[in-house]
Amino acid sequence: MIKAEKLCKLYGAHTKHKVQAVEEVNFTIPKNSFIILKGPSGSGKTTLLNIIGTLDRPTTGKVFIDGEEITTFSDIALSSLRRQKIGFIFQDFNLIPRLPSWENVTYPLIPMGIPVKERFTKARSLLEIMGLEDRITHAPEELSGGQQQRVAIARALVNNPEIIIADEPTSNIDEETSAKLLNILSDLKHKGTTIVVATHDSRFNEIADETFTMKKGRFQ
Amino acid sequence: MNKHINLLLLAAENLLRHRTKTIVVCLCVIAILSPFITAISISEGIREQSLASVEEGGDLYLTFDEFGRNTSVPLKYLEEIRTIFGVKKAVPRIIGRAYFQNKLVVIVGINKEDIPDSVSCISGRMFENPNEVIIGNELARHFHLRIGDQFSMRGQQRKVFTAAGVFTPDSGIWGASLLFMSFKDAGELFGKPEVATDIQIYSIPGHNSEIATDLYSILMNEPYRLQDKQIIELFVKKGFLLKEGIFTALYVVAFALGIPAILVASGFGLSDRRKEIGIMKATGWNTLEVLELITFEQLLISLLGATIAILLSIFWIRVFNGIFIGQFFIAEITLLPKFTVPSKFLPLPFLLSFFFALLLTMVGSIYSSWRASSVSPVVAMK
Ligand SMILES: Nc1ncnc2c1ncn2[C@@H]1O[C@H](COP(=O)(O)OP(=O)(O)OP(=O)(O)O)[C@@H](O)[C@H]1O
Ligand SMILES: [Mg+2]
Numbered sequence: 001m002i003k004a005e006k007l008c009k010l011y012g013a014h015t016k017h018k019v020q021a022v023e024e025v026n027f028t029i030p031k032n033s034f035i036i037l038k039g040p041s042g043s044g045k046t047t048l049l050n051i052i053g054t055l056d057r058p059t060t061g062k063v064f065i066d067g068e069e070i071t072t073f074s075d076i077a078l079s080s081l082r083r084q085k086i087g088f089i090f091q092d093f094n095l096i097p098r099l100p101s102w103e104n105v106t107y108p109l110i111p112m113g114i115p116v117k118e119r120f121t122k123a124r125s126l127l128e129i130m131g132l133e134d135r136i137t138h139a140p141e142e143l144s145g146g147q148q149q150r151v152a153i154a155r156a157l158v159n160n161p162e163i164i165i166a167d168e169p170t171s172n173i174d175e176e177t178s179a180k181l182l183n184i185l186s187d188l189k190h191k192g193t194t195i196v197v198a199t200h201d202s203r204f205n206e207i208a209d210e211t212f213t214m215k216k217g218r219f220q
Numbered sequence: 221m222n223k224h225i226n227l228l229l230l231a232a233e234n235l236l237r238h239r240t241k242t243i244v245v246c247l248c249v250i251a252i253l254s255p256f257i258t259a260i261s262i263s264e265g266i267r268e269q270s271l272a273s274v275e276e277g278g279d280l281y282l283t284f285d286e287f288g289r290n291t292s293v294p295l296k297y298l299e300e301i302r303t304i305f306g307v308k309k310a311v312p313r314i315i316g317r318a319y320f321q322n323k324l325v326v327i328v329g330i331n332k333e334d335i336p337d338s339v340s341c342i343s344g345r346m347f348e349n350p351n352e353v354i355i356g357n358e359l360a361r362h363f364h365l366r367i368g369d370q371f372s373m374r375g376q377q378r379k380v381f382t383a384a385g386v387f388t389p390d391s392g393i394w395g396a397s398l399l400f401m402s403f404k405d406a407g408e409l410f411g412k413p414e415v416a417t418d419i420q421i422y423s424i425p426g427h428n429s430e431i432a433t434d435l436y437s438i439l440m441n442e443p444y445r446l447q448d449k450q451i452i453e454l455f456v457k458k459g460f461l462l463k464e465g466i467f468t469a470l471y472v473v474a475f476a477l478g479i480p481a482i483l484v485a486s487g488f489g490l491s492d493r494r495k496e497i498g499i500m501k502a503t504g505w506n507t508l509e510v511l512e513l514i515t516f517e518q519l520l521i522s523l524l525g526a527t528i529a530i531l532l533s534i535f536w537i538r539v540f541n542g543i544f545i546g547q548f549f550i551a552e553i554t555l556l557p558k559f560t561v562p563s564k565f566l567p568l569p570f571l572l573s574f575f576f577a578l579l580l581t582m583v584g585s586i587y588s589s590w591r592a593s594s595v596s597p598v599v600a601m602k
Contacts, residue, residue, distance in 0.1 A: 055502050056598040075594060076506050083504030094499050094601055097492070098237050107500065110230055111509040113222035159504060 002029040002052055002163070002194065007061035009047050009217075021047040022058070023217040029196060034189050034207055037198040039214030045198040046091060046167055048214070052196065053088045053165040054078045065163070083108065087156035089166035091198075093148045095140040095155075101127060102136045105154045126154040129184065131177065146173035153181065157188075164188065166197045182207065227509065231516035235524075238493075242521060245584075249525030249577045250532060252478040257533040259467050259545050260569040265562030267460045274452050276336050278311065278420025280428060281452060282435070285445045292415035297438060301419065304434040306427025309334070312416035314406040318375045320399075325359060327375075327399050329406020339400065343367060344385030352384040353401040360386045376411025483584045490588055497592040498600025507593040514589045515582070522577035529577075530570055537563045 009022040021044045029035050029052075037045050050056040052063055054070055062071050070081060082088075095104045102123035109119050127136055130150040140148050149172045156164060164185070170178040178201065185195055186207045197204060205211070213220045235242045282301070283290040293312075301310045314329035332346050339354075344367040347354055355365060365371070365383050372380045381401065407413040423431055432446055497510055536542060542561040592600045 050598050056596045076508070079501065079504060079506030082502070083506075086504075088502060090502075094495075094502070096496055096499055108503040108505070110226045111223055111505050111513075113226060115222060116226075116229070155503065 001031050001064070001066060002196075003027070003064040004052065005062045005064075007048070007051065007063065008059050009044070009051060009056075010059045011047075013059070021217050022051070025061075025217075025219055027212060027219065029194060031194055032189065032192050033194060033209040034185070035196045035210050035212060036204050036208045037196065037212050037214065038200065043214040044217040045214055047217075049088075049165050049167050049196065049198055053086055053163075054082055055088065083112070083159060085162045087159065087161035087164045089149075089153050089156045089164070089169045091167040091171070093140070093145075093152040095148055095151055097141065098139050100137045100139055101132060101143070101151045101154075104140065104151055105158055108155065108159055122158060123154070126157055127151070130154050131180065146177060149173050150177065150181075153184075157184075161193070163194045163196070166195070166199075168198055168200070170199060170201045178203070223509075224512070227513050228516050228520075231513055231520055234513070234517055235520055245521055245581060246525045246528065248478065248481045249522065249580070250529045251481075252475060252580075253526060253529035253573045253577060254532045254536065255545060256471055256475075257530050257565075257569055257573055258536050258542060259471070260464070261533060261537060261563040261565050262542050262546055262561055263460055263464050263467070264564040264566055267456065268564050269562050270456045270460075271453060273336075273338075274449060274456060276338060277449070277452075278309075279423045279449050280421040280431065281447045282419040282421060283417070283445050283447075285443045290418070290445060292412065292417055293419055293444070294415050296414075298416075298419065300438050301421065301435065304431055304438075306424045306431050307421055308424055309422040311420045311422070312403060313418055313420065314403060314410060314412070314415075315417045316375065316406065316410050318373050318409070320359075320363065320371070320373055323362070323397070325373075325397050325399050327373075327401065327406055327409070329401055329403045329409075331403050335400060339387050341385035341387045344383070347384045347400070347402060350402070351379065351381050351405060353381045353399050353405075354385040354387050355383055355400075356398045357386050357388045359397050359399065373409065375409040377409060379405070379409050381405075479580065483580075493589070494592040494600050495602075497589060498597045498602075501593060501600065502597035507590070510593045511586065511590060514585055518578060518581040518585055522574055522581055525577045526570065526574040529573060530565070534565065537561060 004025055004027050007022055007025040008020070011017075011019040011021055023044075025048065037048065039045055047056070051058050052065075054063075054065075054073075058071060062069055064070065065081070065085065070078065073081065096107060099107070102120055105123040105126055106114075106119040109122070114122075124133070124136060127133060127150075130153060132147060132150055132154070135143060135147055135151075138147075140151070143151065149169065153166075153169060156166070166185075169181060173181070182203055185197070189195055189207070282293055284293050285291065295312060298310060298312060301307060311330065311334040313334075314327070316327050316329075317324050318327055319325075332348075335346070341354060342357065344354070359365070360383070363371075365386075367383055367385065369383045370380055371383070372378055387400075401409075403416075404413070407415075421431065428448060435444070435446060500510055501507075536545075542563065546561040
């Protein structure tokens with residue numbers, strides 16, 4: 001379960017360009033639910049996802065994951081929370097340059113001491129699911145935007161996370177692959193994963209349990 | 221354990237992936253370290269050889285003193301010295317320098333039975349007759365001298381000599397430009413038949429102080445100076461410490477100029493790295509793991525740099541005979557005939573170099589990595 005209380009994020013607090021990207025947001029996301037987050041560009045979706053994905057800290061307010069107030073966690077504790085529970089799919093992929101797909105996918109497993117063979121097998125099966133079995137050793141530079149997106153999705157799934165946070169995961173991929181991703185996500189939901197997706201893609205409406213709409217940093 | 225192996229392997233892979241940076245940092249490390257390793261090795265080599273020849277020499281050295289410097293000893297006391305209790309052997313020597321064509325050679329005049337064991341002929345024979353000499357192998361090579369060749373040299377007198385044999389000295393450097401002749405011939409060449417440069421006294425162990433007392437009674441009214449092996453050794457060691465010290469001082473200046481280069485080189489491509497660290501953090505790596513990876517990378521690069529630096533030094537000494545740095549330790553290098561610069565590679569300078577390299581590359585990378593790793597992943601990924 002993810003819970004947010006009076007969440008605020010103010011960018012550029014000490015500059016002329018103050019932006020209140022998230023303002024007084026409260027919500028509860030029950031375990032094993034599928035949430036979609038909508039709103040116009042610049043409304044604060046990415047900011048909010050970053051905060052609940054523990055990639056950024058709110059300016060004020062609290063976030064609870066499974067009852068623990070993660071906003072008070074130390075840096076190291078947040079890292080292990082991400083490792084254990086969270087898979088994040090970024091809007092701009094964030095793959096590591098010049099590193100083959102399979103290594104990008106399993107990069108999170110390296111410090112967990114998982115041997116290379118096991119990592120490779122894991123990466124291959126995930127990349128196969130993503131339809132990238134023939135791009136296993138390609139570096140991000142050698143992939144199309146959609147292919148990079150799928151590598152990034154595979155990476156988010158590599159630690160079998162309880163929570164998947166996806167920031168516009170279908171904005172760069174074609175109809176067919178989007179449909180496939182939709183299937184994968186709904187499968188994961190059936191297996192008990194909590195999923196939060198920021199998207200404009202209306203096909204997600206069918207499987208969503210709830211839709212949050214943002215406007216200028218607030219929920220409507 | 222697996223975790224650390226994974227990180228180490230990844231570090232190696234990262235060095236390959238960031239190839240340009242790796243090469244630049246390595247080059248900086250090499251440029252800074254190899255002159256240092258070369259200098260230390262040459263200095264150690266010379267010191268070792270010098271000490272070896274002192275070791276082989278007499279237990280006491282007798283000279284006269286003039287203006288606080290060593291000068292020659294008259295031979296008239298020699299017989300009396302030989303009778304002192306505890307003296308095994310008293311060997312007069314003449315050591316001088318003379319030009320052979322355009323090169324300085326060191327001439328040792330010594331009776332053939334007193335020639336040190338480390339000097340043995342590889343061809344020809346020991347000098348027997350007047351005006352015969354034996355010459356160091358490198359000297360022979362330099363002047364294309366062969367057994368039986370005649371040549372003239374000018375000291376106080378011009379004399380014609382015959383090369384009777386060629387020898388290889390064990391302690392190479394001084395032997396290389398060395399020429400041995402009989403004590404008498406040397407006296408004639410330098411026009412000083414009545415004196416020796418020094419008298420080496422070989423003693424029965426434990427008798428040095430008694431010998432010193434007896435010498436005093438013989439030489440009471442003369443300005444003589446007696447030094448023992450330990451003192452000579454000390455001079456040799458001190459001399460090298462001084463030279464190493466001066467070299468180190470010069471080097472530190474060069475080194476200080478090199479530090480910014482390494483820092484710049486390690487900072488090379490840092491924004492890429494920052495983003496990478498952000499991604500790692502976002503996908504579950506923690507700060508300690510990131511820093512461990514970075515540390516492994518610096519360890520590997522320092523090891524690589526230091527290893528290449530030492531190989532380069534070996535190459536520098538073996539192939540280029542320590543050019544530029546040899547001069548510093550052997551001032552006469554250009555006056556002497558060509559010889560092989562001695563060297564000795566000890567593990568300690570290598571270790572020191574490695575730690576130097578590690579320190580430098582660490583300074584260049586660990587702080588910035590820690591900064592990138594301790595901000596929020598989104599900030600680092602920007
Ligand atoms: N690092 C930052 N510094 C300053 N302002 C920022 C920063 N990141 C985002 N903002 C501002 O915060 C607001 C919300 O940005 P955010 O990226 O969350 O929007 P979004 O809803 O994800 O938009 P899009 O649909 O275009 O991705 C924007 O007005 C943006 O200008
Ligand atoms: Mg966004």
